[in-house]
Amino acid sequence: MYDFGVKTPKSVDEVKTALGDSDDGQYLAGGQTLIPVLKQRLAMPSDLISLARVDGLSGIEAGGDSITIKAMTTHADVAANADIQSAIPALAKLAGGIGDPHVRNRGTMGGSVANNDPAADYPAAVLGLGATVVTTEREIEADNFFTGMFETALDEGELITEIRYPIPEAAGYIKFPNPATRYALVAVMAAKFGNTVRVAVTGAGPCVFRVPEMEQALTGNFSPDSVKDGMVPADDLNNDIHASRDYRAHLIGVLARRAVAEANG
Amino acid sequence: MPAITVRVNGLEVTKEVGARTLLSTFIREEMKLTGTHVGCDTSQCGACVVTINGKTVKSCATFAWEADGADIGTIEGLGDAENMHPMQEAFREHHGLQCGFCTPGMVMTAVNLVENNPDIDEDGIKHGLEGNICRCTGYQNIIDAVKTGAKAMRG
Incomplete structure (x- = not known):
């Protein structure tokens, strides 16, 4: 690791001051990605601004038609939360399948979403459920948030404070994990809200994406049979040592059908 | 960095740590508790697992200063050769x-x-x-x- 300074603000205002006082400050949430990245010297921030002791950034609030999860809430806490388990079981399942138990005890929702790893689970939840990302500056709709590989709509210094997930009529999440890392080789979130269906795919491309053709077919008939192979062409999908783009294209169809089946119970 | 205060296996200690000091390094080199192992150092293998406030974490993916104020449990806290857990x-x-x-x-x-x-x-x-x-x-x-x-x- 290159050397860095450490700042431990206690409030969102102090976070802004800490960032302003740093030449090239970087937020540290759970650190389950950032610390390994620092070890590899792939990042050299002047200061780490730890968010762990900032007041009001952790917790889960269940409302009438949505569930709000604060940014620093760990994956383990989301997975174990009774309100989420009953209102959006697919979200509890998704959080409970990230990494391993030790990673889930440290890793946070906000950190995962801000990082936007192409194979991370949370982007599929945010996009598939049509969530709203609330930051220190504004509210950003999921459709406008994920802009590319490890890229988001967040401006320099803008901090995610919470994410509001509308409660779907039904939702399912199925992941084909890389057996070593538990990252998604491909994973699909399928969610139904009245006459609207959303399907989000992570792991398969450079960034999480929706599948309009599947959504349209499922809007008419929310059944696994509506999902046909080939609805996502292989051309732009990831092609690496873990899986070919053709295999990933195939998995999208299979997992989408299973996600819809799971949503339908 | 200011000093941190932690309780390791029930024993409270206050020590100065560097910004880059990992919890695993702190436990092994400062506390001299070498039962906690560093296997991969890339947060994959889990040989360095300890508990922070009763939750398991990879101590090689946590900075020592992040544990300030916490209860830390290591393998030495479970038992010894004569009195195993x-x-x-x-x-x-x-x-x-x-x-x-x-x-x-x-x-x-x-x-x-x-x-x-x-x-x-x-x-x-x-x-x-x-x-x-x-x-x-x-x-x-x-x-x-x-x-x-x-x-x-x-x-």
């Missing part, structure tokens, strides 16, 4: 190790799994050990050991 006894009985390098993390994880779920079944044990890699055993003896350890912990 029931989970350690079970690992010996079932030969749940070969080289032993991953064992501290395995045992810390196993004890935590059973504390949180005393009636844990085989499937739960397998999922619970997903963050702990063993390159020797093929896992079967470890799973047998955790089952026996769980039974002994239930009493």
Whole structure:
């Protein structure tokens, strides 16, 4: 690791001051990605601004038609939360399948979403459920948030404070994990809200994406049979040592059908 | 960096740490508790698992200063050669190790799994050990050991 300074603000205002006082400050949430990245010297921030002791950034609030999860809430806490388990079981399942138990005890929702790893689970939840990302500056709709590989709509210094997930009529999440890392080789979130269906795919491309053709077919008939192979062409999908783009294209169809089946119970 | 105060296996200590000091380094080199192993140093293997406030974490993926004010549990806090924890006894009985390098993390994880779920079944044990890699055993003896350890912990 290159050397860095450490700042431990206690409030969102102090976070802004800490960032302003740093030449090239970087937020540290759970650190389950950032610390390994620092070890590899792939990042050299002047200061780490730890968010762990900032007041009001952790917790889960269940409302009438949505569930709000604060940014620093760990994956383990989301997975174990009774309100989420009953209102959006697919979200509890998704959080409970990230990494391993030790990673889930440290890793946070906000950190995962801000990082936007192409194979991370949370982007599929945010996009598939049509969530709203609330930051220190504004509210950003999921459709406008994920802009590319490890890229988001967040401006320099803008901090995610919470994410509001509308409660779907039904939702399912199925992941084909890389057996070593538990990252998604491909994973699909399928969610139904009245006459609207959303399907989000992570792991398969450079960034999480929706599948309009599947959504349209499922809007008419929310059944696994509506999902046909080939609805996502292989051309732009990831092609690496873990899986070919053709295999990933195939998995999208299979997992989408299973996600819809799971949503339908 | 200001000094941090932590309780390690119940013993309170205050020490200065560097910004880059990992919790694993602090435990091994400052506290001289070398039971916590560093296997991969890339947050994959789980040999460095300790507990922070009762939750298992990879101490090589946590800075020491992040644990300021916390209760830390390491393998040395479970027992010793004369007075082993029931989970350690079970690992010996079932030969749940070969080289032993991953064992501290395995045992810390196993004890935590059973504390949180005393009636844990085989499937739960397998999922619970997903963050702990063993390159020797093929896992079967470890799973047998955790089952026996769980039974002994239930009493």
